[in-house]
Amino acid sequence: MITAGVDIGSTSSKVVVLEDGKKILSKVIIPVGAGSSGPARAFEQSIREVNLSREDIKRVIATGYGRTHFPGADQQITEITCHARGVYELLPGVRTIIDIGGQDAKAIRVGQGGIVSNFIMNDKCAAGTGRFLEVMSRILEINIEDLADLAALAENPASISNTCTVFAESEVISQLSGGTSREDVAAGIVNSVVGRVAGLVKRLGVQSEVVMTGGVCLNWMIIRMMEKELAIPVMASPMAQLTGALGAALFAFESAR
Amino acid sequence: MTQLKELLSTLEHVAKHPAQVINKCLEDKRLMIGCTPEYCPEEIVYAAGMLPVGLWGGATSIRNANQYFPAFACSLVQTTLELGMRGVYDQLAGVIIPAHCDHLKCFGQDWKVAVPQVRFIPLAHPINRKLEAAVEYLKSEYSRIKSVLEEIGGKPISHQDLSEAIEVYNLHRKTLREFTLIARDYCTTITPSVRHNVIKSGYFMDKLEHTQLVNSLIGELKKAPPEEWKGQKVVLTGIMAEPKEILDMFEEYGLAVAADDLAQESRQFRTDVPEGKDPLERLARHWSCMEGCSLLYDPQKNRRFMLKTMAEESRADGVVACIMKFCEMEEFDYPIYKKTLEEAEIPLLYLELDLATPSLEQVRTRIQSFAEMISLKP
Numbered sequence: 136m137i138t139a140g141v142d143i144g145s146t147s148s149k150v151v152v153l154e155d156g157k158k159i160l161s162k163v164i165i166p167v168g169a170g171s172s173g174p175a176r177a178f179e180q181s182i183r184e185v186n187l188s189r190e191d192i193k194r195v196i197a198t199g200y201g202r203t204h205f206p207g208a209d210q211q212i213t214e215i216t217c218h219a220r221g222v223y224e225l226l227p228g229v230r231t232i233i234d235i236g237g238q239d240a241k242a243i244r245v246g247q248g249g250i251v252s253n254f255i256m257n258d259k260c261a262a263g264t265g266r267f268l269e270v271m272s273r274i275l276e277i278n279i280e281d282l283a284d285l286a287a288l289a290e291n292p293a294s295i296s297n298t299c300t301v302f303a304e305s306e307v308i309s310q311l312s313g314g315t316s317r318e319d320v321a322a323g324i325v326n327s328v329v330g331r332v333a334g335l336v337k338r339l340g341v342q343s344e345v346v347m348t349g350g351v352c353l354n355w356m357i358i359r360m361m362e363k364e365l366a367i368p369v370m371a372s373p374m375a376q377l378t379g380a381l382g383a384a385l386f387a388f389e390s391a392r
Numbered sequence: 393m394t395q396l397k398e399l400l401s402t403l404e405h406v407a408k409h410p411a412q413v414i415n416k417c418l419e420d421k422r423l424m425i426g427c428t429p430e431y432c433p434e435e436i437v438y439a440a441g442m443l444p445v446g447l448w449g450g451a452t453s454i455r456n457a458n459q460y461f462p463a464f465a466c467s468l469v470q471t472t473l474e475l476g477m478r479g480v481y482d483q484l485a486g487v488i489i490p491a492h493c494d495h496l497k498c499f500g501q502d503w504k505v506a507v508p509q510v511r512f513i514p515l516a517h518p519i520n521r522k523l524e525a526a527v528e529y530l531k532s533e534y535s536r537i538k539s540v541l542e543e544i545g546g547k548p549i550s551h552q553d554l555s556e557a558i559e560v561y562n563l564h565r566k567t568l569r570e571f572t573l574i575a576r577d578y579c580t581t582i583t584p585s586v587r588h589n590v591i592k593s594g595y596f597m598d599k600l601e602h603t604q605l606v607n608s609l610i611g612e613l614k615k616a617p618p619e620e621w622k623g624q625k626v627v628l629t630g631i632m633a634e635p636k637e638i639l640d641m642f643e644e645y646g647l648a649v650a651a652d653d654l655a656q657e658s659r660q661f662r663t664d665v666p667e668g669k670d671p672l673e674r675l676a677r678h679w680s681c682m683e684g685c686s687l688l689y690d691p692q693k694n695r696r697f698m699l700k701t702m703a704e705e706s707r708a709d710g711v712v713a714c715i716m717k718f719c720e721m722e723e724f725d726y727p728i729y730k731k732t733l734e735e736a737e738i739p740l741l742y743l744e745l746d747l748a749t750p751s752l753e754q755v756r757t758r759i760q761s762f763a764e765m766i767s768l769k770p
Contacts, residue, residue: 200753215761216768239754251765255742256758 136193138391140383141178142214143201144376146237146265147350148173150181151380152192156388160185162377168237169201178207194391196383200238212386214379215243215254218348221382223249225373230342233332233361233369234379235351237265240332242339255339263331265351267303271324274307275317283356286321293323303327325356333364346370348378396612399605400586407589410445410596417443418483423545425513426487427595428499429468429631430655430687432515433534433675435665437488438599439549439557440541445484446595447472448656449747451635460502461495466718467747468631469499476507485544486511488537492687493721513540519689521680530676538672554671564599565661567606572651572658574610576706577618579625579648584639587649591657624766625650627703629729630714630722630745632656637752638714638745638759645763650706653699654714659685686721695725696732703738709766710739712759717746739766 138156142149146168152160163181167173178195182188189207197208198217205211214234222229223245232243239256240263246252257263272279286292293315295303303324310320328351336345345367347358352371362369372378406413417424423442427434434444449471457474475481487510489500504512515533518526542548568591575582575590582590590609594602623646632654633639642649652658663682668674682688684698703711711733715722726742733740741762743755 200757203756211760213757213761213764215757216764239757247770250768250770251761252769253739254761254765256754 136388136391137187137191138384138387139178139181139192139195140217140380140385140387141174141195141197141199141202141205141208142217142377142380142383143174143197143199143205144168144214144237144350144379145200146269147376148177148201149199149377149380150177151374151377151384152181152185152187153381153384153388156385156392159381160187162374162380164376169199169204174201174205175207178205194387196387196390198379198383200236209387210390212383215241216251217379217382217386219243219245219251219382220249220385221374221378221380222346222348222372224381224385225378226344226346226370229344229346229370231336231339231345233336233345233347233352234349235263235265235328235332235347235357236349237269240264240335242332242336244339244342253339255335257331257335263328263335265349267328268324268351268354270304271307274304274311275321275324277317277321280353282321282325283354285318286325286356288318289322290316291319292326293319295320295323295327322356325354325360329357329360329364333361336365341365341367343367344370346372348372348375350376352376396581396609399609399612400581400590403593403605403609404586404589406593406596413596414445414483423485424483425541425544426481426484426510428472428487428489429496430492430659430685431490431517431679431682432488433537434599435554435557435561435671435675436534436538436541436549438560439553439671440538440545441547441553442485442541442545443598446592446656447475447481447487448595448632448634450475451747451750453750454748457502457506460506461498464718465495465498466716467749468716468719469495471747473499473502473506476503476510479509481507481510484510486513486540488513488515490515490517492517493719495718511540511544513537517679521689527673527676527680530679531670531672534672534675551671554675558665558671558674560599560603562664564594564603565664567603567610568594568661569658571606571610574613576625576648576650578613578616579621579623580619581613584633584642584647584649585636588633588636588639588657621648622646623648624709624763625707626741626766627651627653627699627706627708627711628657628714629653629699629711630655630743631716631719632745633714634745635747635752638743638755641752641756641759645760646767647759647763650708651702653684653695653702655685655687686719686725693725693728696729699729700732700736700738703733704736708738709769710741710762712741712743712762715742715744717744739769 165177197205202211244253437444456477
């Protein structure tokens, strides 16, 4: 039986196509998300790559911020539930998930059988989210993927406010105008995200094992700093930003079976 | 069934279109007094022959009120002031504004300047409310409000008027308590929005009329056997469960309301005005009798136990904390009852709400995730 999970985030669209709930037939990431052509393109590409049509897919579950507006879905499940399911499949020992998405950050407690037993989302502002990193990378004139490597070269990481994206943006500009090196500012940005998200995780309660999911877990500096902040090893999900789509595809398989 | 639908439709119409009720009041030449959150002595207004009208903000953008409030003031005071500045409340003969929290303290002062056409009637409750001196003090506050209302209405308010108003209000409280108990057995008919509208409509109607309608509704509901509910049930706590779209989301994701601990809903009617000889003293003593609200000084923090008991007795699957964004009073209480509920293994959702924000997608994710979590709970 073929099932699919479509994770429509605010900044990217991810699709995983599964066979019999086990074998991944295809996985696609398109770097545009909710409200764009991204979800449809990602879905089309994922089935085209394996010579399938929509009729061949027994069940499709949409997740993520744009889940309610994907016309091809049979059901919608939130990314919180799907990330927990995806992580349970990949790393069954995980009890704490840190998912930093494009516009929000979440700390998720995984209970028995991969079921969510508690979660916390950020509130009040966009600090500590992928959007924050994007804005800051733009000011530093680098690609977001290069932020970790730049931050690793810091000698004296700058102190960046971790309370507000808008104020932090002004702060970064002032630091750069004041002569602080780009490397030190980049490290300050990473520390700022880590500080904000670690606070969220501590509110939930840190329980081993801890994994990070979402696109931000590709930033190795954030993982390293998060480990330091939480004083516990933190893994990156092997499927990073595809973890939620995997969870959705698994739910699709389980509900269609 | 037709009668039931008609009753629900009437109450929903009032809750959604209070202006029409207010226009009717104007035609009848009955004066109206605005009563802002959270606790106003509506009985004194009623005894004066006036209609107390609840002012609990609304879903609107802030364009004027930010002249007076910083961005971190709660949207309840911001939107109420905004509507006042736009002239929405110009038909009112006055507005009673208590000073329960820092935002409300500023709100009253701001109202005086920003909405001068609608008379500001201040009210300061005592904090140490269990002391006899507090009762005496609050009685003097209520006496002052009574004098202001007598001046506005041009006629005295007798002890008998006050006693009768207290009876009307206590009967209304009893009726709404009965409704909330019955409602949990009819979750398909009494959806979260329907439940909210039944209670909210009381803020814009004569309490006698509202009591009659709710009593009829209870009678109609009882004619049918209790409804089977396959979804989950939750207890709502906080100031209020608005914007209204969030209650629709509860329904969409199979969540019914088993009970509530909302300032806009049950906290208004779960405690009767106590018996006594002097009606103003009875009203003042009411403030000492109420329990379990973030605005009531309670060094023991008994709200945590009340919530746990409420969730257990109503057989709720979880508790949803409807926290008005920037409501410090509710935020102070949250970690205390969170600990108690966690110890009792009662799932808790923190839902940050803002009346002035039109986008509710993050709220949707929280509600749906919570519904998924409690429905999958082993």
